[in-house]
Each structure stands twice: as structure tokens, then as C-alpha cells.
Amino acid sequence: MNGWLAIAGLGPGDDAMVTPEVSDALAEATDVIGYIPYVARVAPRDGLTLHPSDNRVELDRARHALELARAGHRVVVVSSGDPGVFAMAAAIFEAVEHGDPAWALLDIRVLPGITAMLAAAARAGAPLGHDFCAINLSDNLKPQAIIDRRVRLAAEADFAIAFYNPRSRARPDGLATALAILRDTCADRRPILFARAVSTAQEHLHVVALPDARAELADMRTVVIVGSSRTRMVPGTRFLYTPRSAA
Known part of the structure; x- marks a missing residue:
């Protein structure tokens, strides 16, 4: 055989x-x-x-x-x-x-x-409609310093960012660190999507502005999508999207 x-x-x-x-x-x-x-x-x-x-x-x-x-x-x-x-x-x-x-x-x-990233984005609308990247916040296989640098550089480049493995009992501080870097780098109220257990009975989506984002909103079943500076809600709807063009 x-x-x-x-x-x-x-x-x-x-x-x-x-x-x-x-x-x-x-x-x-x-x-x-x-x-x-x-x-x-x-x-x-x-x-x-x-x-x-x-x-x-x-x-x-x-x-x-x-x-x-x-x-x-x-x-x-x-x-x-x-x-x-x-x-x-x-x-x-x-x-x-x-x-x-x-x-x-x-x-x-x-x-x-x-992927969880694409399923979550589809549920919310089109937050990954322009340039984006994905960063795994787990430090199991790479040093925290590399994660921090990649988050900072992605924010400086104004990518939308999908965070995988944002928070666990063994690593409760990874997302909090990433959010602090984003706040230091991005002086705006860009939306952040917390999408938990997408496509299951436990699915829950929550959108907050960057200054209001807290690590406690995520666990290991959550993918976190950070908008770029141009990501916005469609007025009067639940839809989040990033325009196809950049200034």
C-alpha cells in the first residue's frame, strides 16, 4: 500500500x-x-x-x-x-x-x-481589507524581545494586525505588553476586534477603541484584530472595515 x-x-x-x-x-x-x-x-x-x-x-x-x-x-x-x-x-x-x-x-x-483570523474578519466585515500582518504573541518558540519589536514595527508601518495566542494562564501578560506598545506608537482611537470562538456556539465579538482595550477581554480562544489608522465602523451598522486605498 x-x-x-x-x-x-x-x-x-x-x-x-x-x-x-x-x-x-x-x-x-x-x-x-x-x-x-x-x-x-x-x-x-x-x-x-x-x-x-x-x-x-x-x-x-x-x-x-x-x-x-x-x-x-x-x-x-x-x-x-x-x-x-x-x-x-x-x-x-x-x-x-x-x-x-x-x-x-x-x-x-x-x-x-x-484561519481564525479570516473567519473573525469576515464576521466583523472587512478589517483586513488593506495591508495587514499576523503576529503570534506566544513566547514559547521566540524571545519576548522579538515579539515586542515586531509589534512596534507593524504599528509604525500602520498595518492592521491579527494577534494569535494573545493570552493564557501561563502567559497572562503578553497581550497587555502588546497593547502598551500600540498605545505608545499609535496616538489614535483605532478599533480593536476581540473575536472569541468564531463559528462555534460560544462565539462572541467585541470592538473597542485602542485606549479602552484591555488584555482581560481575550483568552486563548480569541483572535485579536487591531485596525490600522484608517480602519473604521460603517455608521449605523456593526461592520468594521479598512478602506482599500491609503493616502
């Missing part, structure tokens, strides 16, 4: 946001590998083995998937959102680069998904 490895994005939460391409791969898979809550989103069936694992073991998870594919299994590694955005695709290719040379010869595909 010829094995293959698909690295798939399950979208932000709603099954309707899983792409047909990902659904087809899951239907053919013999093995599904991923972080515990993501694997839990895949329905068990005969002929399918689920391999949930804890957080922060991405390279171990990647090597396990590559070994199974080399042994002839049809493997899907699942991430939430898109697998190439702060997720498992980079870990797989890191393992391929530094691992068994035979892994580079495997049939490996990356199947895109709808």
Missing part, C-alpha cells in the same frame, strides 16, 4: 468551514494525528486510528506521522484553522529537512483551511 501524508486545516470550529478537500482526505485516512482537541473534532469510524497528543510536542507528532506514512499508512495531521499558519505544516517540513532522507520522498500535501 502506498502511504501518503496530508497536513490539513479544520477551520475555526464549524464543520461547515471544513473544505471538501480536507473532508475527502479524512474519509480516505487510516490515521489522524494532532493535538487532543483537534483530533476530537474527527468522527471515529472503522479503519481509522486516532492519535491525539498533548501540546508542545509538534516535532514528535511530525516524526510519528512521517513514519506511519513511510510504512504505507494514509495519514492526516490536523490543525485548527490553516495548517500553514502557526500550525503543523512548518513542523512537518522541519522534521523532513532534519530527519530520515526517505521522508523527503513521501507523498506530502498541505490542505489549506480557513
Whole structure:
């Protein structure tokens, strides 16, 4: 049996946001590998083995998937959102680069998904309608000084910014630090969208001006979208957007 490895994005939460391409791969898979809550989103069936694992073991998870594919299994590694955005695709290719040379010869595909950033932006309107960037506020794999510099430079460049992993019990201060940098850099009342659990029953969207933004409005299920200086609400509506042009 010829094995293959698909690295798939399950979208932000709603099954309707899983792409047909990902659904087809899951239907053919013999093995599904991923972080515990993501694997839990895949329905068990005969002929399918689920391999949930804890957080922060991405390279171990990647090597396990590559070994199974080399042994002839049809493997899907699942991430939430898109697998190439702060997720498992980079870990797989890191393992391929530094691992068994035979892994580079495997049939490996990356199947895109709808990110939390894009789902949140769509719910709110079009806050990412002009130039934007995404910054992961987790300091697990990079120093806090790099995060701080990137936030400052993105604000100076007047990007809209999507913050991933804004706040957790282990890292309660990351978003507060980022907001302080924004206030020091941006002397305006640009809107900030706090979008929690988008596309699930727990979905909640909240927009505040930068001076009123507080870290306590976010948790690990929240994506935070900071507008640029030109981002605004459409008067009389709930819609937030960034104009397509810049002065």
C-alpha cells in the first residue's frame, strides 16, 4: 500500500468551514494525528486510528506521522484553522529537512483551511481589507524581545494586525505588553476586534477603541484584530472595515 501524508486545516470550529478537500482526505485516512482537541473534532469510524497528543510536542507528532506514512499508512495531521499558519505544516517540513532522507520522498500535501483570523474578519466585515500582518504573541518558540519589536514595527508601518495566542494562564501578560506598545506608537482611537470562538456556539465579538482595550477581554480562544489608522465602523451598522486605498 502506498502511504501518503496530508497536513490539513479544520477551520475555526464549524464543520461547515471544513473544505471538501480536507473532508475527502479524512474519509480516505487510516490515521489522524494532532493535538487532543483537534483530533476530537474527527468522527471515529472503522479503519481509522486516532492519535491525539498533548501540546508542545509538534516535532514528535511530525516524526510519528512521517513514519506511519513511510510504512504505507494514509495519514492526516490536523490543525485548527490553516495548517500553514502557526500550525503543523512548518513542523512537518522541519522534521523532513532534519530527519530520515526517505521522508523527503513521501507523498506530502498541505490542505489549506480557513484561519481564525479570516473567519473573525469576515464576521466583523472587512478589517483586513488593506495591508495587514499576523503576529503570534506566544513566547514559547521566540524571545519576548522579538515579539515586542515586531509589534512596534507593524504599528509604525500602520498595518492592521491579527494577534494569535494573545493570552493564557501561563502567559497572562503578553497581550497587555502588546497593547502598551500600540498605545505608545499609535496616538489614535483605532478599533480593536476581540473575536472569541468564531463559528462555534460560544462565539462572541467585541470592538473597542485602542485606549479602552484591555488584555482581560481575550483568552486563548480569541483572535485579536487591531485596525490600522484608517480602519473604521460603517455608521449605523456593526461592520468594521479598512478602506482599500491609503493616502
